[in-house]
Amino acid sequence: MWTVQYDEFGAPEVLHLGEAETPSTPAGQIRVRVRAAGVSPVDGALRSGRTPMSAQLVLPHIPGVDAAGVVDEVGAGVDGVAVGDEVFGLVDIAKLGGASAEFALLPMWARKPAAMTWPQAGAAGTSVETATRALDLLDLKPGMTLLVDGAAGGVGSVVVQLAAARGVSVVGTARPGNHDFVARLGATPVAYGPGLPDRIARLVPTRVDRALDVAGAGSLAELVGLTGDPGAVVTLADFGASEHGVRLTMGAIAGEPDGRDGLEAAAELFEQGRFEVPVEAVFPFAAAADAHAALEGGSRRGKLVLGDEL
Ligand SMILES: NC(=O)c1ccc[n+]([C@@H]2O[C@H](COP(=O)([O-])OP(=O)(O)OC[C@H]3O[C@@H](n4cnc5c(N)ncnc54)[C@H](OP(=O)(O)O)[C@@H]3O)[C@@H](O)[C@H]2O)c1
Known part of the structure; x- marks a missing residue:
């Protein structure tokens, strides 16, 4: 099969097209002929060699943790999906890649709505799984106010919408040029960076009930101050979380429950x-x-x- 791969760590230029054996499909997984694959910050960190996780890779490595495509083979023990179905999902996160190739193996997937384009489907897996997991951990109730720090990115833009769909009032940080985008997704936009608590106080008359740090930009002390409770804050990207008494969620790679239920739920919300x-x-x-x-x-x-298409 054709692949996108790299044979050494380094700058983006180490990426090139290559060839690899087509993988056979393990029990509990499906194999898809890939139509689109998301590109995530973790892919860049792994490729650069700057994260300790890079040491787990066997080179050449096929990057990408999200894929969408047409089911080509169904592993033993898998029900409810058939060859020819269009799906989107995530690769086995322990493999830290494998999505950007002619064929990819998915242990976690949902049906692709007919109106969802292939690039949208290829973008959805990790963002939806991560957003669902984080929102579940925050134990949100309708009517609560959630602050999302880093609301315009791949994960944040999905968090905002899925939180709003739970009946939560969302405030999302972004650079000023992204405020219209964040507002369209359903959040009240606010600039990130120094002075955030004052800006939030002007926007939210009562206390912020929950906060999710998507950006990992060092705001945890402020988020704890805004909620008044470290247990009301979750981070996806700040490895100093424990110093603030805040939970860092890493999902299946850390042995936590994953947010796979969110994939089908997001497909239904898309159709609505x-x-x-x-x-x-x-x-x-x-x-x-x-x-x-x-x-x-x-x-x-x-x-x-x-x-290959938008
Ligand atoms: N723990 C997990 O399970 C998990 C899963 C997926 C991703 N992640 C991590 O989550 C992080 C975000 O992923 P992503 O895919 O959403 O990344 P992304 O698409 O690159 O988005 C990052 C966002 O961060 C915002 N940002 C930049 N500087 C900021 C600051 N000082 N304060 C607040 N926001 C700031 C940017 O906003 P503007 O564009 O408005 O400047 C950008 O939209 C990455 O570190 C990723 O590795 C963790």
């Missing part, structure tokens, strides 16, 4: 017109290096995707 999958840009698979370079550019409006 209550959820979209924001895609910032789509790159051909052959231009994976350009996608990784864009990833390192910082500002986001949703997700970067490898695929």
Whole structure:
């Protein structure tokens, strides 16, 4: 099969097209012929070699943890999905990749709504799973106010919508140029950075009930101050969380329950017109290096995707 892969750690240019054995399908998984694959911050960190997790990779490595495609083979013990079905999902996170190739194995998936484009579907898996897991941990109730720090990115843009769908009032931080985007997703936008508590106090007359740190930009002390309770704050990206008494969630890779139920639920919300999958840009698979370079550019409006159509 064709692959996007790298044979050494380094800058985005180490990515190139290659060949690998088509994987056979283990029990409990499905194999898809890939139509689109998300590009996530973890893919860039692994490729660069700057995260300790890079040491777990066997090179050459096929990056990408999200894929959407057409089911090509169904593993033993799998019910409710058939060859030819269109699905989106996540690879086995312990493998830290495998999505950006002709075929990918998915242990976690949901049916792709007919109106969802392939790039949207390729972008959805990790963002929806992570958002669902984080929102479940926050034990949100309708009417609560949730502050999302980092609301415009791949995960944050999904968190905002799924929280709003739970009847929660959402305030989301973003750079000013992204405020219209965050507002369209259903949150009250506010600038991130110094002075956040004062800006929030002007926007939210009562206390913020819960806060989710998506960005890992060092705001945990402020988020704890705003909620008044470290137990009301969860982070996805701040490895100093325990110093603040805050929970860092890493999902299945840390042996935690995953948010797989959220995939089917998000597909249903999409069909009801209550959820979209924001895609910032789509790159051909052959231009994976350009996608990784864009990833390192910082500002986001949703997700970067490898695929061939918008
Ligand atoms: N723990 C887990 O299970 C898990 C799962 C998935 C992802 N993650 C991690 O979660 C993080 C976000 O992932 P992502 O895919 O959403 O990344 P992304 O698409 O690159 O988005 C990052 C967002 O962070 C915002 N940001 C930048 N500086 C900020 C600051 N100082 N304060 C607040 N927000 C700031 C940016 O907002 P603007 O564009 O408005 O500047 C951008 O939209 C990454 O570190 C990723 O590795 C963790």
